[in-house]
Amino acid sequence: MDFLIGLYDSLPVAIQIILKIVVIMGPLMVLVAYYTYAERKVIGYMQVRIGPNRVGPKGWGQPIADAVKLMFKEIVLPTHADKTLFLIAPLLSIGPALAAWAVFPFDTGLVLADINAGLLYLLAMTSIGVYGVIIAGWASNSKYAFLGAIRCAAQIVSYEIAMGFALVGVLVVAGSLNLGQIVEGQSGGFWNWYWLPLLPLFVIYFISGVAETNRAPFDVAEGESEIVAGFHVDYSGMAFAVFFLAEYANMILISALTALMFLGGWLSPFQGTFMESWFAWVPGIIWLVAKTFVFMFLFLWFRATFPRYRYDQIMRLGWKIFIPITIVWIVVAGAMQVYDIGPWYQ
């Protein structure tokens, strides 16, 4: 073990960073793969089916089989498509989805890039994700893809405002853009987490996250019944798989960020209670993952439960309900912070 640590310390910085990135990205990729499996299983059981159960024991080999299948499928390049952009679009959607994890803290001090503007960086990365969609829709040169892309882009930008305002609320209370400090600011147990003083923002942030990732019930951009699959209708094989990866990586990112900013990240929920010592042996990252899984499950639960919104309803929800509520709550949170109102500020 000491030998390994010594070896690691002797490596150049760049190699160390690359190793760390692999340590983050490897589990993430496995999680993405098994998230697709979990989705099919969970929705299956919710609809009184069994879900995939053929490949491997209980179907555990399913994601691997899917990956292998997609790898051997032809990547069709439509004749009318702008071929360069057609191939660049999936990269533009996976790049930001993965790069956002660079500033994500997994435990006290356990973060790859500890930057002061972490939250701002995250917001910037999520706002770039829309390019993959727009370019894919345009480059495919097909009506379905184009319509899907335009719908999707307008929807994403609308909900991004609500998300941005919700993040401002978190900032007001935390007073720092550094994600680690945001979590530390919530220490003190379940009732000190930001979900309570920022309850409306917490709910809006997560729902906007669902809309931002184009998941049901906000999935008009790929509404099968109207525009087949939306912006990625012309994609096949691995090119499609990359879009798919990006979508699930984004869902995991939104879940993890909600857990981080509103549910105390890696902090134990029993802090400050008599049960604190019973759970002291649980590493922080376990709490973080557990909280993240709750939101990841919600994504699937939503999909199995709610019927799809109509487009005008989506836009009304975003602009006429979420934005006013977030603006009001920023004022409330700001006033509470400046004038020290309420039980939760010192």
Place this chain on the structure above:
Amino acid sequence: MSFEKFLFYLFAAILVGSALMVITRRNPVHSALFLVLAFFNMAAIWLLAEAEFLAIVLVLVYVGAVMVLFLFVIMMLDIDLATVRAGFIKHLPVGIVVAVLMLVEMVLVLGPKHFGLTKYAAPEAAPADYNNTAELGLSLFTQHLYALEIAAVILLVAMIAAISLTLRKRPDSKRQNVTRQHMVKKKDRLKIIKMPAEEKG
């Protein structure tokens, strides 16, 4: 050459290259995407100058918002490229003269004579805990309050202008009045009538 300097030249080269592509590509969508690339490299260069907040906001606002609008507009307008290009060769000499003049002016005004390292020493590198956003906030919300409120007014004007320029009512479209839908009572919609039971036939 330090690694930082190498990065600066790398980003600067990509920036200039993509800026050239913006004005030379035939397809306006490609031009717009090269502009996005240019903004990215600009953000990286600002970051090298330790303007953390501005660099990320450049990506957030320009790449994440302004260029999305650009792309929306360009994708819809089927710009006829032949007519746009017709004047290119004819005006080329004038264009080159103007460009060279501007370049000379900029070198004279901004060149090392006035802004060289001998006139202004390079600032110290900021420590790791330097918080650019907080510094900016402190100066913006104490010394520059007046400018801030003017910015709000400008944004308001922009918002009203955008609405009055683009908004049109379409007489043929149907819409939902959500409030009225919610106000509906059972008795408005449903009428229960008494009728004799059907005979089994």
Place this chain on the structure above:
Amino acid sequence: MLENYLPILIFIVIGLFVGIAAMGMGFILSPHNPDEEKGSRYECGFEAFESARMKFDVRFYLVAILFILFDLEIAFFFPWAVVLDEIGPVGFWAMMIFLGILVLGFIYEWKKGALEWE
């Protein structure tokens, strides 16, 4: 400060590389038999009619423009929220005036019906 950003740069490069590697694998391993029908535009089985480059409702532009304005507003909010404790009530009320002016615009937008989708 800059050394904190080096991992991000590398992360972005690796993120793009993952996508390139995945698609590259796809290209190497998969067959390539392009034919006319396969490469044609997808149109639910019909022959494609009209160009796919079409006009769409002006409302989408309006949404994009309003988005820029609100995004800028958010950019102003970030430094404000970070230093709120230091600038105290003066900074708070200054931002409230800023917000008030923009809420005026929002109300105008709402009353004009710019937020309606029909």
